[in-house]
Amino acid sequence: MTAPARTRLSPDERRSQLLDLGVRLLATRSLEELSIDMLAEEAGISRGLLYHYFGSKHAFHEAVVRRAADDLIAQTAPPGEGDPLERLLVSVTAYVDYVDANYEGYLSLVKGAAGNDTLREIYEEARAALTDRIFREDAQGQIITDSATNRLLVRGWSAMIEELVLSWRAAPDGVARDELIALMAASLPAIVGVIPPG
Amino acid sequence: MTAPARTRLSPDERRSQLLDLGVRLLATRSLEELSIDMLAEEAGISRGLLYHYFGSKHAFHEAVVRRAADDLIAQTAPPGEGDPLERLLVSVTAYVDYVDANYEGYLSLVKGAAGNDTLREIYEEARAALTDRIFREDAQGQIITDSATNRLLVRGWSAMIEELVLSWRAAPDGVARDELIALMAASLPAIVGVIPPG
Numbered sequence: 538m539t540a541p542a543r544t545r546l547s548p549d550e551r552r553s554q555l556l557d558l559g560v561r562l563l564a565t566r567s568l569e570e571l572s573i574d575m576l577a578e579e580a581g582i583s584r585g586l587l588y589h590y591f592g593s594k595h596a597f598h599e600a601v602v603r604r605a606a607d608d609l610i611a612q613t614a615p616p617g618e619g620d621p622l623e624r625l626l627v628s629v630t631a632y633v634d635y636v637d638a639n640y641e642g643y644l645s646l647v648k649g650a651a652g653n654d655t656l657r658e659i660y661e662e663a664r665a666a667l668t669d670r671i672f673r674e675d676a677q678g679q680i681i682t683d684s685a686t687n688r689l690l691v692r693g694w695s696a697m698i699e700e701l702v703l704s705w706r707a708a709p710d711g712v713a714r715d716e717l718i719a720l721m722a723a724s725l726p727a728i729v730g731v732i733p734p735g
Numbered sequence: 736m737t738a739p740a741r742t743r744l745s746p747d748e749r750r751s752q753l754l755d756l757g758v759r760l761l762a763t764r765s766l767e768e769l770s771i772d773m774l775a776e777e778a779g780i781s782r783g784l785l786y787h788y789f790g791s792k793h794a795f796h797e798a799v800v801r802r803a804a805d806d807l808i809a810q811t812a813p814p815g816e817g818d819p820l821e822r823l824l825v826s827v828t829a830y831v832d833y834v835d836a837n838y839e840g841y842l843s844l845v846k847g848a849a850g851n852d853t854l855r856e857i858y859e860e861a862r863a864a865l866t867d868r869i870f871r872e873d874a875q876g877q878i879i880t881d882s883a884t885n886r887l888l889v890r891g892w893s894a895m896i897e898e899l900v901l902s903w904r905a906a907p908d909g910v911a912r913d914e915l916i917a918l919m920a921a922s923l924p925a926i927v928g929v930i931p932p933g
Contacts, residue, residue: 565841686914692902697898701890727926728845
């Protein structure tokens, strides 16, 4: 057992390691605050080397946000088996935990996505992955049958739970975390069940 | 009966008239596309006079967005009497009609609000007015009792119906307008009813 040898990392591995560091730094600061200088200092390497890996601050930000979105999708994956509502609850809990732990960066992404085409694309892709997953994971339609109306409703629900966690994180106002999570999970079957299929 | 005499308008009335024109122009174009030049041409007055009224393009945009938000709040006011669910349906219908008629401007506002502090403030104020109204209009709590949890849920619902109307407007995908409106209205009582008050 030896300590990881930095010199043995391939360029791809090193780049990936730097992205992980970027995502960690982004957890507690906005994207605008996350500079190449800061990453260089935290990583103990030169700015020049970082520009070699990422090309520009803009490209670095995109790569970090893409990695963060992948992390979010991976961390909120529901368990492969079990009661559908229970699996939904596990996934929603992981989502709240993720936003809670990465609040500043997540907030800046939601804001930044609105004004930046590339960030919006990453954001929309992540949201599509998260909502499509619901239909794939619930292929038997135990919670929600696959239809154009329900695809639309799940998009709406997704916007709702994002607003709920961000509002709650900014001002919990006495609402307990477990209550929030239970409300988020229970609202999906409630919304898709409001009007019986015609 | 004579035609309105433009020279008789006070500066405030003239400014207000120009704002109405700005809002009409914003309906079918984004905020970035709405220039002082365009407004000057449509109004048949000089750019210099518009700068006199609004100071800067930035201030002009803010004033137009504020007027648009006031219009939205006024146009979506529920009727003063009647069954609570019926009043909610009327309000939601007016909201969908508003976004439908002012799509380009509304979309640009939602996007612009994320990256601009003043626009975000106007947007947040409008959203707060729309959500607070639900508790004021439903003071007897027939649809929704007033609590911290329900205030949070109404914020979430508000984000959901915005996402629903924007997604639907971009790609209706066979979902009928009436179905969309019925889903939006029915989802509010469904969401606040998911967990019985403890």
